[in-house]
Amino acid sequence: MKLHQLRYVIEVVACGSINEAARRLYISQPTLSKAIKELEKELGITVFTRTSTGISLSSDGAEFLGYARQVVEQADLLERRYFNTVPSRQFFSVSTQHYAFAVNAFVEMIKKHGEDEYQFTLRETRTYEIIEDVKNLRSEIGILYVSAFNEKVMLQLLKEEDLDFHVLFTAKPHIFVSSQNPLAKKPAVTLADLEEYPRLSFEQGEFNSFYYSEEIFSTISSKKSIQVSDRATLFNLLIGLNGYTISTGILSSDLNGSDIIPVPLAEEEVITVGWVVHKKTQLSRMAKVYLDELKLFIQ
Missing domain, CATH: 3.40.190.10 (Periplasmic binding protein-like II)
Incomplete structure (x- = not known):
């Protein structure tokens, strides 16, 4: 398993497409596909499920992605500390219901922690799409609310999709x-x-x-x-x-x-109001930073 293979997986998830990921990585699509297949063979799991309409992370792939992000982040920190390398581009995405405080926290995250290169995504979108985004790891975090009326239905739905709900306030x-x-x-x-x-x-x-x-x-x-x-x-x-x-x-x-x-x-x-995350993933550093800014703003 090579570090560049982990970066490839992260890029494919961020782009939602092998072709687009290959373009951004400045490699050919066959080279990227081969690298991922070799990684899957070595790990003994299927990272991406391939269909006629595209690719999506498998359940095993979701778990692997969480660890891959942590390894790449730590490798970047080591390289910056000892080799003075340019920071790698940061990735983070969040899907949220239409809350101003979610935007405020996003702004503060970028102001305080954005490096020279980053690709961040903030999706203010519909409730169903928030759940789908986090389920398919298009977003690391989703923000939505529950009440006495919808709590039983929503929490059961999140459970069925392998998502955890954490109360913000x-x-x-x-x-x-x-x-x-x-x-x-x-x-x-x-x-x-x-x-x-x-x-x-x-x-x-x-x-x-x-x-x-x-x-x-x-x-x-x-x-x-x-x-x-x-x-x-x-x-x-x-x-x-x-x-x-x-x-x-x-x-x-x-x-x-x-x-x-x-x-x-x-x-x-x-x-x-709470945030949802896929049960099998480990939060990236930027996801943790965003949650910290979110909690600070709410307080």
């Missing part, structure tokens, strides 16, 4: 509204107070189950309902239409300005 629900919205002046609001205002939520595509919703109380009907696909659009509609959305209440004025504010929602419910 619990919060009472809030609404986000424009600072000019009449509701912004209230110390707290009820669901009854919201009836005449447009409710904004994130659409979940073909997996539009109530259990996948990013907002609690999704089963309660609303006279005015708008679904969007991104956070910027949602914030613009909050301002333009005096709408509201229900979330954790954690918002950063540094990134989001002061036009949107949180107001407590006086309902008996708790939101538990």
Whole structure:
């Protein structure tokens, strides 16, 4: 087993394609495929499952990837310490529901720990896709929430996909509204107070189950309902239409300005936000750094 073979596996996972990985590694596709097959033969496992539509990590491959990342990171540290080599390009990806604090932590991670070369990915996406991304190791970490309503279904689904859920924090629900919205002046609001205002939520595509919703109380009907696909659009509609959305209440004025504010929602419910990871992987150094920044920001 050679160090460059480990780097090859990491690059293929990052690219999701052998052809693209070969291009970035400046080697031919047959050379890359041969190196990986030789590694699989030596290890006695199948790292990548090959189908007519592409490749994906096997269960054994997911476990191997965690160790490979750690070995490559340590090798890079040794080379930089004793040979003054240029740092290798860093890799890290996270998939998250539409949370501003996830972006804040991502920014701080790059500011404090980004080297001269890196390839980082932040996917604000749908709940189902977060689970798929982490399951297939397209992302190391996923960030999503559970509540009394969806907890049993979500945790069972994560278990079936070999994913672990780790609690980041619990919060009472809030609404986000424009600072000019009449509701912004209230110390707290009820669901009854919201009836005449447009409710904004994130659409979940073909997996539009109530259990996948990013907002609690999704089963309660609303006279005015708008679904969007991104956070910027949602914030613009909050301002333009005096709408509201229900979330954790954690918002950063540094990134989001002061036009949107949180107001407590006086309902008996708790939101538990956590991060998910594949059971068979070991977190990379950048994943650990990101989690540290995430926890610092939340605190």
